[in-house]
Amino acid sequence: MRPFVLKYVLPAESPAVTLPYTYDSALQLNVLPDGRPAIVDRDLILVTGTTTSTAGSKTHFDD
């Protein structure tokens, strides 16, 4: 028998996205293709959803 709560699962809303930044180990920050820290582009970071509550991450506990 399937646990009760699993009646309410839905397909995840957010498929994997290609992140528009890469990690720079010298700066210890993620950077954009032009070398600027990714966090200077507020709108882009919000669009990628990587700073957003993830509602129950099984691996990182940071929703």
Added chain:
Amino acid sequence: MTVLILTCRQDVTADMVIAKLHDRGVPLVRLDPADLPGEAALSAEYVRGDFYGHLSTGGRLLSMGALRSVWVRRPGDPAAHAEEPSQWLTAETEQALYGMLYSVTARWMNHPVVSAQARCKPWQLSLAHRSGFAVPPTVITTFPRVARQFAAQYRDIVVKSASGPPPGDPPVSLPTTRVPPGTDFSSVAAGPTLLQQYVPKRADIRLTAVGPRLFAARKRSVDGQVDGRYGDTGEPWRAADVPERVARSVREYMGLAGLAYAAFDFAEDAEGLWWFLEANQGGQFGFIELETGLPVAEAVAGWLAPPAGEQG
């Protein structure tokens, strides 16, 4: 003295704090435990009562004697990026890394032992009661009869997972969901089920606690929305004042739990009362800061490396 930040590479929320620490000229090392062993390395000696430990990553060497504080942000599993990963290697690496870090008298945000307990939702509810929050009536049960009685007593209820959605491919989500009248509760016997009285809300509240500093944001709810984490309603997050009664309860909760950081979720009802839903010891704050301008990253940086003369 150096700040150690345990997080994965893609974590731009950590970037927000690291940029603040850079501005302050604070030495820091960013490490993903997944890179150990391999791109990262460690050595710890326990000899005749003395302890020496070193950690290296990205060309940086951190002596445990120079460790000021540890921020556990979004670390990967130890050894996850190893050439031949295994559960055993993860367990061995976890022992080596965290055993070494636990041997140092640095301050933690948050200590993993504290975090493990703080993630337990039923315990959160108990602590929330003790801290003076308004908490919706809740049951977690494997008895279908108890679930039916709860539904009959409180009429409008929601079901939620205690631990998050199950793993799967394709991935699934498990939002808090209202349970319609006449629902068959027989499958409650197949797994612990968390039911809670539904709080009709006019707004979601996200309160981020960084040590003693509190940052609240409010997002107006739309009709029919139950779980504020799902669905883009177009409503923005805006900075909000924290009622004094809530502030006292948050500080009480943080003290009882031993937490230095937590993100609290509340439902604000029609009378303006904030109902406690959960407190996530590792909750995201990036979206809150980016949308509202609340200086959470600055507060985290200040906690990890207080200015000279400040206890923090």
